[in-house]
Amino acid sequence: MPGIRSTHFVCPPCRTALKRPVGQPGxxxxxxxxxHPMTDAGPQLAVPPRRDADGWAALAAVLEAGLRFPAIGCEADGPGYxxxxxxxxxxxxxxxxxxxRPVAEMLATRDPWDEDGPAHAPA
Structure with missing residues (x-):
């Protein structure tokens, strides 16, 4: 894909990230x-600042649910929510x-309580 040359590898417990070429073998x-082996989170990940413990905890939860941030379609589409x-x-x-509904699906939903979306507002 034009423009996407590297992917993000992350270690949420250590709050570290690095980039490697896409498709690098091994x-x-x-x-x-x-x-420990780092997690390939995909090229479209917005890595939180190292000092943002809450952001890294949220990223860890997202990755544990199986979500990744691949390059799909036009780069302008962005990584999604x-x-x-x-x-x-x-x-x-x-x-x-x-x-x-699956947790991974809801983690990728901008507003889980939107009446037009997959869930309804809490009581």
Whole structure:
């Protein structure tokens, strides 16, 4: 894909990220801090600042749910929505629980309580 030349590898517990060329063969690189394999989050990830503990916790929850940020279509489309705080993560987990929808789907939903969306407002 034109313009997408690298992907983000992250280690949420250490709050570290690095970029590697897309499609580079081999296993994920190890984290320089803890030595565990880093997670390929995709080229469209907006990495939180290292000092943003809440942002990294939210990113960890998103990645644990299986969401990634691949380059799809035009780069101008952007990576799509993801919660930036644990409060937003918890709101979406609650919506998933109440509606029976998958957590990953709700984590990718900008407004889980939008009446036009997949969930309805809480009582």
């Amino acid at each position: 296993p994920p690189p190890p984290c320089a801090h803890c030595g 993801r919660p930036r705080t644990m409060r937003e993560v918890e709101e979406r987990r609650t919506a998933a629980h109440r509606t029976g």
